[in-house]
Amino acid sequence: MRLHRLDITAFGPFGGARTIDFDALSAAGLFLLHGPTGAGKTSVLDAVCYALYGSVPGARQSGQGAHLRSDHAPPGTRTEVRLDLTVAGRRLEITRQPPWERPKLRGKGTTVDKAQTWLREYDSTAGVWQDRSRSHQETGEEITHLLGMSRDQFCQVVLLPQGDFARFLRADAEARSKLLGRLFDTRRFADVEKRLAERRKATEARVRDGDAALLADAHRMQQAAGDAMDLPGLAPGDPDLAEAVLGAAAAARSTARERLTVAHCRLAAAESAHAAARRALDDIRERARLQTRFAEARQRAERLQESAGARREARERMERARKAEAVAPALELRDAAGADHRRAAAAEAQARGQLTGAHAGADASGLAAAARRTAEELGGLDAARRAERRLVELTEERAGLDRQESADEDVLREADAWLADWDGTRAALQARVDAAQEAATRAEQLAVQRTPMQRRLDAARTRDRLTTDVAQARQRTEASARRALDARTHWLDLKEQRLNGIAAELAAHLTDGRPCAVCGATAHPAPARKAVGHVDRDTEDRALAAYQRAEEQHTEDERRLGEVREALAAATAEAGETPTDRLAAEAGELEEEYARTRRAASALHAAQEELRRAGQEREQRLADRQQAALRAASRLTRRDTLESEQTSLEAELTQARGTSDSVAARAAQLERLAARLTGAADAVRIAEDTAQRLKDADARLADAAYRAGFDTPQGAAAALLDAAAHRELQHRLDAWQQEEAAVRAVLDEPGAAAAAEEPPADPVTAERTAAGAERRLREAASARDAAARCCTELDRLSARATEAVRRLAPLREEYGRVARLAALTAGNSADNERRMRLESYVLAARLEQVAAAATVRLQRMSSGRYTLVHSDDRAGRGRSGLGLHVVDAWTGRARDTATLSGGETFFASLALALGLADVVTDEAGGVRLDTLFIDEGFGSLDDQTLDEVLDVLDSLRERDRSVGIVSHVADLRRRIHAQLEVVKGRSGSTLRLHGVD
Numbered sequence: 001m002r003l004h005r006l007d008i009t010a011f012g013p014f015g016g017a018r019t020i021d022f023d024a025l026s027a028a029g030l031f032l033l034h035g036p037t038g039a040g041k042t043s044v045l046d047a048v049c050y051a052l053y054g055s056v057p058g059a060r061q062s063g064q065g066a067h068l069r070s071d072h073a074p075p076g077t078r079t080e081v082r083l084d085l086t087v088a089g090r091r092l093e094i095t096r097q098p099p100w101e102r103p104k105l106r107g108k109g110t111t112v113d114k115a116q117t118w119l120r121e122y123d124s125t126a127g128v129w130q131d132r133s134r135s136h137q138e139t140g141e142e143i144t145h146l147l148g149m150s151r152d153q154f155c156q157v158v159l160l161p162q163g164d165f166a167r168f169l170r171a172d173a174e175a176r177s178k179l180l181g182r183l184f185d186t187r188r189f190a191d192v193e194k195r196l197a198e199r200r201k202a203t204e205a206r207v208r209d210g211d212a213a214l215l216a217d218a219h220r221m222q223q224a225a226g227d228a229m230d231l232p233g234l235a236p237g238d239p240d241l242a243e244a245v246l247g248a249a250a251a252a253r254s255t256a257r258e259r260l261t262v263a264h265c266r267l268a269a270a271e272s273a274h275a276a277a278r279r280a281l282d283d284i285r286e287r288a289r290l291q292t293r294f295a296e297a298r299q300r301a302e303r304l305q306e307s308a309g310a311r312r313e314a315r316e317r318m319e320r321a322r323k324a325e326a327v328a329p330a331l332e333l334r335d336a337a338g339a340d341h342r343r344a345a346a347a348e349a350q351a352r353g354q355l356t357g358a359h360a361g362a363d364a365s366g367l368a369a370a371a372r373r374t375a376e377e378l379g380g381l382d383a384a385r386r387a388e389r390r391l392v393e394l395t396e397e398r399a400g401l402d403r404q405e406s407a408d409e410d411v412l413r414e415a416d417a418w419l420a421d422w423d424g425t426r427a428a429l430q431a432r433v434d435a436a437q438e439a440a441t442r443a444e445q446l447a448v449q450r451t452p453m454q455r456r457l458d459a460a461r462t463r464d465r466l467t468t469d470v471a472q473a474r475q476r477t478e479a480s481a482r483r484a485l486d487a488r489t490h491w492l493d494l495k496e497q498r499l500n501g502i503a504a505e506l507a508a509h510l511t512d513g514r515p516c517a518v519c520g521a522t523a524h525p526a527p528a529r530k531a532v533g534h535v536d537r538d539t540e541d542r543a544l545a546a547y548q549r550a551e552e553q554h555t556e557d558e559r560r561l562g563e564v565r566e567a568l569a570a571a572t573a574e575a576g577e578t579p580t581d582r583l584a585a586e587a588g589e590l591e592e593e594y595a596r597t598r599r600a601a602s603a604l605h606a607a608q609e610e611l612r613r614a615g616q617e618r619e620q621r622l623a624d625r626q627q628a629a630l631r632a633a634s635r636l637t638r639r640d641t642l643e644s645e646q647t648s649l650e651a652e653l654t655q656a657r658g659t660s661d662s663v664a665a666r667a668a669q670l671e672r673l674a675a676r677l678t679g680a681a682d683a684v685r686i687a688e689d690t691a692q693r694l695k696d697a698d699a700r701l702a703d704a705a706y707r708a709g710f711d712t713p714q715g716a717a718a719a720l721l722d723a724a725a726h727r728e729l730q731h732r733l734d735a736w737q738q739e740e741a742a743v744r745a746v747l748d749e750p751g752a753a754a755a756a757e758e759p760p761a762d763p764v765t766a767e768r769t770a771a772g773a774e775r776r777l778r779e780a781a782s783a784r785d786a787a788a789r790c791c792t793e794l795d796r797l798s799a800r801a802t803e804a805v806r807r808l809a810p811l812r813e814e815y816g817r818v819a820r821l822a823a824l825t826a827g828n829s830a831d832n833e834r835r836m837r838l839e840s841y842v843l844a845a846r847l848e849q850v851a852a853a854a855t856v857r858l859q860r861m862s863s864g865r866y867t868l869v870h871s872d873d874r875a876g877r878g879r880s881g882l883g884l885h886v887v888d889a890w891t892g893r894a895r896d897t898a899t900l901s902g903g904e905t906f907f908a909s910l911a912l913a914l915g916l917a918d919v920v921t922d923e924a925g926g927v928r929l930d931t932l933f934i935d936e937g938f939g940s941l942d943d944q945t946l947d948e949v950l951d952v953l954d955s956l957r958e959r960d961r962s963v964g965i966v967s968h969v970a971d972l973r974r975r976i977h978a979q980l981e982v983v984k985g986r987s988g989s990t991l992r993l994h995g996v997d
Contacts, residue, residue, distance in 0.1 A: 001085060001086070001087040001147060001931060002022075002026065002085060002086045002087075002931055002962075003022040003026070003048065003083070003084075003085050003931045004021075004022055004023050004084040004085055004086065004091075005019065005020065005021055005022060005023065005082075005083075005084040006019070006020040006022065006044070006047060006048060006051070006081075006082070006083050006084075007019050007020075007080070007081070007082040007083075008020075008044075008047050008080075008081055009073075009077065009078070009079065009080040009081075010069055010070045010072075010073030010074075010077045010078065010079040010080070011043065011047055011050075011068060011069070011070055011079055011080070011081055012040055012043030012046065012047070012068065012070055012989075013038075013039065013040035013043055013070060013072070013984070013988055013989040014040060014043070014070055014072075014988055014989050014990075014991075015070045015071075015072025015073045015074075015987055015988025015989075016072075016073070016077075016988065018990065018991050019991075020044065020980060020991060021993065021996070022931065022962075024978075024993065024996040025962065025964065025978050025980060025993070025996060026931065026962035027978075027996065028962075028977060028978035028995070028996065029962055029963070030950070030962070030963050030965070030976055030978070031962065031963075031964050031965070031976065031978035031979060031980065032964075032965050032967065032972050032973060032976040032978070032979045032980070033933070033964050033965065033966045033967075033979075033980045033982070034966075034967060034968050034969075034972070034973060034979060034980075034981055034982070035968065035981055035982030035983065035984065035989075036968065036982075036984050037968065038984060039982040039983065039984035039989050040982045040984070040989040041966050041968075041982050042935070042966070043989075044980075044982070045057075045933055045935070045966070046068075047081045047083075048083060049151065049154065049155060050068065050081050050096060051081045051082070051083035051094045051095075051096055052083065052094065052143050052147070052151075052154065053140065053143070053144075053151040053154070054096060054117070054136060054139075054140060055151060056068070057151070057155040068098050069098070069100055070988060072987055072988030073988075075102070075103055076102065076103065078097055078100055078102070078113070079097060079098055079100055080095065080096070080097045081095070081096050081097075082094070082095040082096075083095075087143075087146045087147060088146045090121060090146070091121065091122035091124070092119065092120070092121055092122075092132075092143075093118075093119075093120040093121075093122070093129060094117075094118070094119055094139065094143070095116075095117070095118040095119075095120075096115070096116070096117050097115060097116040097117075098115050099112055099113060099114050099115045099569050099572065099573075100112070100113055101577075111573060112569070112572050112573040112576065112577075113573065114566060114569030114570055114572075114573055115136065115565065115566075115569050116134075117133075117134065117135065117136045117139050118131070118133075118134055118139075119131075119132045119133040119134075119138070119139040119142060120132060135559070135562050136561075136562035136565055136566070137558040137559040137560070137561055137562025137563065138555075138558070138559065138562070140558050140561075140562070141554065141555045141558040141559070144481060144554075144558075145551065145555075148485070148488070150478070150481055150482075150485075187482070188486065189838050189839040189841075189842050190838075190839045192825065192838055193822075193825045193826055193837060193838050193839060196818065196821050196822040196825050196826075197822050197826060199818045199822070200815070200818050200819050200821075200822040203811065203814055203815040203818050203819075204815055204819070206811055206815075207808065207811055207812055207815050210804060210807065210808045210811060211241060211808070213804060214241065214242065214245060214801055214804045214805065214808070215241065215245070217245075217797050217800055217801045217804065218245040218248070218249070218801065220793075220797055221248075221249055221252060221793075221794055221797045221798070221801075222248075222252075224789075224790050224793040224794055224797070225252040225255070225256060225790060225794060226790075229248050229249070229251065229252035229255075242805040242808070245801055245805075246798075246801060246802065246805065249794065249797070249798040249801060250798070252794055253791070253794045253795065253798060256787065256790045256791045256794055257791055259787045259790070260784070260787040260788055260790075260791055263780070263783045263784040263786075263787045263788075264784060266780045266783065266784075267777075267780040267781055267783075267784045269780075270773070270776045270777040270779075270780040270781075271777060271780075273773045273776065273777075274770075274773040274774055274776070274777040276773075277766075277769050277770040277772075277773035277774075278770055278773075280766055280769070280770075281763070281766040281767060281769070281770040284761045284762065284763050284766040285761075285763050285766070287755055287758065287761040288760075288761035288763050290751055290752045290755035290756075291752075291755050291756055291758075291760065291761060293746060293752055294746065294747070294749075294752040294753065294755065294756040295756070296746075297743050297746035297747050297752075298747070300739060300742075300743045301743045301747065304736070304739060304740055304743065307736065311733070311736050314729060314732060314733055315733065317721075317729065318729055318730070318733070320719040321719055321720065321721040321726065321729075323708050323709060323710075323719065324708065324710070324716045324717075324719035324720040324721075325720070326704070326707075326708045327701075327704045327705050327708045327710065327713070327716040327717075327720075328720060329704075330697075330700050330701040330703075330704040330705075330713075331701060331713070331716070331717055331720075333697050333700065333701070334694075334697040334698060334700070334701045334713075336697075337690070337693045337694040337696075337697040338694055338697070340690045340693065340694075341687075341690035341691055341693070341694045343690075344683070344686045344687040344689075344690040344691075345687050345690075347683045347686065347687070348680075348683040348684055348686070348687040350683075351676070351679050351680035351682075351683040351684075352680055352683075354676045354679075354680070355367075355676060355677070355680055363684065365681075367677050367678075367680050367681035367684065368677075368678070368681045370677045371674050371677035371678045371681065374670055374674040374677060375674050394642050394645060397642060398639070398642055401635050401638060401639060401642075404631065404635065405632070405635060408628035408631055408632060409628075411624050411625070411628050412625055412628050414621075415621040415622070415624055415625045416625075418617075418618075418621050419618065419621055419622070422618055425614055426611070426614065426615075429607060429610055429611040429614055430611065432603070432607040432610075432611075433604065433607045433608055433611060435600070436600060436601055436602075436603045436604035436607050437601075437604060439597045439598075439600030439601040439603075439604075440597075440601035440604055442597045442601075443594060443597040443598050443600075443601045446590065446593060446594040446597060447594065449590060450590060450591070450594060453583075453586065453587050453590055454587060455574065456574060456575050456576070456583060457575075457580070457583045457584060457587045459571045459572075459574035459575035460571075460575035460578065460579075460580040460583045461580055462567070462571040462575075463568060463571035463572050463575050463580075464580055466564055466567055466568040466571055467568065469564050469568075470561070470564050470565055470568055473557070473560055473561040473564045474561060476557050476560075476561075477554065477557040477558050477560075477561045480550065480553050480554035480556075480557040481554050481557075483550045483553070483554070484547065484550040484551045484553070484554040486550075487543070487546050487547035487549075487550040487551075488547050488550075488551075490543055490546070490547070491540070491543040491544050491546070491547045494535050494539060494540050494543045495540055495543075497534075497535040498535040498536070498537070498539075498540050501534050501535065701713045704716075825837065825838040826838075827840070840882055843882060844870065844882055846919065847870050847882060847884065848870040849919050850912065850915050850916045850919050851868040851869055851870045851884065851912075851915070852915070853914075853915030853916075853918045853919055854868050854908075854911040854912040854914065854915030854916070855867050855868045855869075855911070855915075856915070857910075857911040857914050857915065858908060858911035858912075861908075861910070861911055862904070862908075864889060865888060865889050865890055866886050866887065866888060866889070866904070866908065867886070867887040867889070868884065868885075868886055868887075868897075868908065868911070868912065868915075869884075869885050869886075869887055869894060870883065870884060870885075871883030871884065871885050871894075884897050885897065886899075886900060886908065910934065913934075931962050931963075931964070932962075932963050932964070933963075933964045933965075933966060934963065934964070934965050934966065935966040935967075950975060950976075964980075976995075977994075977995035978994070978995045978996050979993070979994040979995055980992070980993060980994075981993075981994060
């Protein structure tokens with residue numbers, strides 16, 4: 001990689017456009033970058049790193065878009081870095097512009113432009129620059145692929161930070177491990193250590209869980225066996241746990257089977273005794289039942305003998321009732337006739353009691369004639385009654401006119417009062433309409449502002465989410481870059497191995513007499529043979545394919561990272577730098593004001609309607625007042641007509657009323673009299689008819705009683721029974737007959753009579769005996785079931801314990817193997833004498849390479865006195881593997897690098913940095929680095945040592961390299977002619993070239 005030209009605009013301390021011609025500086029081989037503190041020497045190196053990787057080194061990475069821009073730059077000048085370089089034989093130009101906040105082209109305020117990247121390549125054939133990409137991701141992938149290094153590796157190898165390597169010399173093993181691990185990416189070996197430790201913990205937990213489960217089954221077997229199993233005190237992890245559990249289980253199963261046999265024998269004896277006791281109890285219960293039945297039958301027979309007289313009387317009573325049933329129809333007829341006559345006589349007495357004078361003693365014909373005369377007089381009052389009803393109508397109509405007059409007066413008063421307040425009501429309603437219209441106008445203005453505010457809030461939320469997505473995408477990109485680098489390293493290693501054994505691969509195709517494809521000889525006396533582990537072409541191709549897939553994945557991750565960054569820039573441009581919660585609060589306030597104005601505006605229609613209805617009501621009030629005046633005039637005319645008609649009707653009715661208050665009262669009096677006379681005539685005729693029917697019924701009843709054998713009708717009536725009494729008496733006779741038959745049947749049974757002659761039975765004693773036999777049977781069955789369950793449970797648990805022991809055997813072997821490997825890689829095993837972790841072992845090999853490469857330059861810088869050597873000795877009780885000593889040729893002893901003086905530490909760390917650059921460059925695929933930068937540290941050297949260091953740096957030109965020294969040491973300005981000076985000023989820093997053509 002060779003730098004040609006660097007253009008900086010509004011970057012860091014450089015307020016305007018600045019150009020650095022690296023071709024002119026590199027022509028001298030060694031050049032100096034100097035200037036006062038804070039002028040911007042380091043910013044030149046930051047610009048190179050930013051152009052290549054889109055970010056600056058170290059702690060200066062955060063907030064790039066805001067802090068890379070120069071505070072001295074004019075508002076309209078955009079920050080830009082353009083780098084012209086040659087890498088891997090290709091001439092490229094990279095231009096990067098970070099996101100920046102610029103003034104708006106229209107209106108006030110600022111807006112954010114997203115970041116821009118351009119990649120161009122020089123076509124030497126056509127002599128023109130051709131565009132290759134405008135994507136951040138594609139450009140980053142292309143540069144990383146060509147350099148073969150990440151940003152951290154580039155900053156450590158090309159921009160040599162001397163302070164870091166001075167600390168590296170004095171650091172302990174842990175600090176050296178962090179730096180080397182970052183440069184050589186040995187995290188995969190640390191992952192192996194972690195994975196083995198996790199597997200050890202997992203297998204240990206599985207073994208412990210298996211032992212715990214086995215011990216739990218043993219305790220379950222002990223609970224099932226009771227005192228038949230003796231389990232010594234065991235714990236998970238005991239070596240003899242399995243043997244002890246299986247032995248105790250076998251002894252417990254044997255004891256349980258013996259107990260089951262004894263329980264079977266006891267159960268058979270208990271079943272026989274229980275059957276005999278049940279048979280004896282059944283016999284005694286049957287004898288007791290027969291004895292009780294016979295005794296009860298004798299008692300029932302005695303009770304029947306005592307009720308013989310009552311049965312005889314009941315039969316006689318039933319016979320008399322059957323005879324009286326023949327007289328019952330005559331009795332019913334006579335009772336009905338008597339009841340009818342009594343009702344008719346009462347009605348006659350009541351009707352005569354309502355009559356007065358001569359009518360009270362008249363017969364039926366006289367009463368009928370008086371009723372006819374009263375009806376004729378009532379017919380003559382029809383015309384007078386019509387006139388009287390008309391007079392009532394006239395009175396009601398006059399009352400209606402009075403009510404209408406009162407209602408019209410109320411209408412006039414209410415209308416006058418309402419119309420008097422009309423001006424105030426109209427003004428209030430118009431004010432409500434105006435306020436609602438103003439709210440509607442404000443709501444329309446706020447509605448226009450809602451959509452931009454919501455878009456800005458959504459963009460802010462997207463900005464916050466994409467900030468996290470960028471970090472995650474960056475992590476995935478870095479991880480895929482490491483995987484691609486590992487795959488490339490693996491492929492190059494295989495390729496190197498194949499090239500080392502290519503002679504054997506070519507010899508495999510040699511045939512005697514045919515010329516060799518390499519040397520042309522036809523004789524092949526000693527063809528090469530393939531060594532063990534020879535790498536063939538297929539293996540190399542598979543490694544290459546794996547590297548290409550990893551590189552494609554890394555390219556895809558870089559592309560996704562670029563897309564997320566572009567989306568973040570777009571969201572930032574839309575939302576600005578305002579925090580999301582503040583935008584959300586502003587949007588909430590806008591929504592609340594909009595909702596408030598909408599609610600106020602929604603009252604516009606109601607206010608307009610109310611104003612319209614008030615106008616309509618005013619018109620209606622005016623119309624009502626006019627109609628009331630017209631009705632008042634009409635009522636005056638109607639009152640005169642009603643008074644004239646009422647006077648003529650009252651004169652006509654005075655004669656028709658007589659002594660009554662009214663014609664209607666006189667007519668009602670005549671109607672009542674006619675009804676009474678008619679009713680009295682009808683009651684007299686009915687009473688005469690019922691008296692004759694009663695006389696005929698008495699004669700028929702006397703004749704029926706004589707024929708039935710009764711002396712008087714009253715005797716026949718007394719002998720009659722109603723339906724309920726007849727059923728009750730028949731039921732008693734039937735019950736006596738059934739009881740007599742049942743008692744006779746029981747006393748005639750031969751078994752009951754025989755049992756009555758035997759001694760009394762004792763079922764209580766027999767039940768106690770049977771209950772005892774049944775209890776002993778249940779106890780024997782429970783003991784048999786418990787013994788059977790114990791045998792079944794012990795068999796099941798023993799089988800499960802045996803299976804668990806069988807499964808645990810290979811798991812224990814696996815745990816032992818994994819534990820040994822985990823302890824070995826973690827440096828805790830006794831086999832690992834130096835207590836080196838796996839990652840430390842790999843880093844120790846890398847450190848050994850770095851020390852060997854650094855020694856070549858250190859010996860020249862120290863005139864052959866010092867040599868850097870790697871040491872894997874243990875430091876006290878700590879771990880070993882990353883020790884670094886310096887061997888002093890003057891004393892022949894190795895001493896710690898921390899004992900070097902300040903100047904010695906500088907050139908030793910410089911040699912270490914150059915050696916590390918060579919090793920990392922080889923790791924990156926042998927990319928040639930033609931431009932290096934060394935940052936500070938030269939002030940600690942004396943003149944002789946400084947000359948030796950500069951000679952070593954000058955020797956780098958032998959490989960066509962150029963070295964830039966970043967320092968403010970004044971002596972270097974006299975020794976190095978090619979210089980780039982950074983001049984600090986109030987308006988920003990400027991650049992000056994010295995000692996170049």
